[in-house]
Amino acid sequence: MGKFSKAGGREMPELNTSSLPDLVFAFLFFIMMVTSMREVTLKVEFHAPQATELQKLEKKSLVTFIYVGKPTKDLRAKMGSETRIQLNDAFAETSEIQDYIAQEKSSMKEEDQPFMTVSIKADKETKMGVITDIKQALREAYALKISYSAAQRVAD
Numbered sequence: 001m002g003k004f005s006k007a008g009g010r011e012m013p014e015l016n017t018s019s020l021p022d023l024v025f026a027f028l029f030f031i032m033m034v035t036s037m038r039e040v041t042l043k044v045e046f047h048a049p050q051a052t053e054l055q056k057l058e059k060k061s062l063v064t065f066i067y068v069g070k071p072t073k074d075l076r077a078k079m080g081s082e083t084r085i086q087l088n089d090a091f092a093e094t095s096e097i098q099d100y101i102a103q104e105k106s107s108m109k110e111e112d113q114p115f116m117t118v119s120i121k122a123d124k125e126t127k128m129g130v131i132t133d134i135k136q137a138l139r140e141a142y143a144l145k146i147s148y149s150a151a152q153r154v155a156d
Contacts, residue, residue: 017079044069044086049124051150062115064104066097067131069123083123083130121149135148 046069057063067086071079084091087100105113118138122131138146 006057009116011054037108040065040086041089042086043072043075043089043091045072045123046083047124048121048149048151049151053154054150055118055147057119057147058113062108062112063117063119064101065119065145066134067120067121068126068134070125083126085130085134094133094137097134098141101138101141101143115145116143116149117145118143119147119149 013042016060028135035137044067046067048084068083069086070076079091085097086092086095088098092100105116108116120134135146138144
């Protein structure tokens, strides 16, 4: 039988880090794929009305959003508590909608411009007069495809 001795001065082998860059890039790629960037910071309160017949918008790149509601609590002291229209990250009036639509259309490809959809995300407490004014401004800007955002009604 052989004798086992602990003498011999073996050293601990170094850690192999050759695959570490692959793991880091795989993790970075995963984070980039599952993270969505918020395009607009909401400055109005938005509680979607409930609906029963909903349709999902197909190409989100062709959708332009108009937010309508009361300013958030931290902006109420400055802006008041009346219903406001938000285009991108700024409050706007109905007279500014035509310029906004023209700017959004110019940022799209020419072949996609006829398929642009304007989605109105209005608070459920918004008066119909404001919505009618927005629709009239969209009509004057030749933005005729309009959708309204709503939440799925939960069965009672």
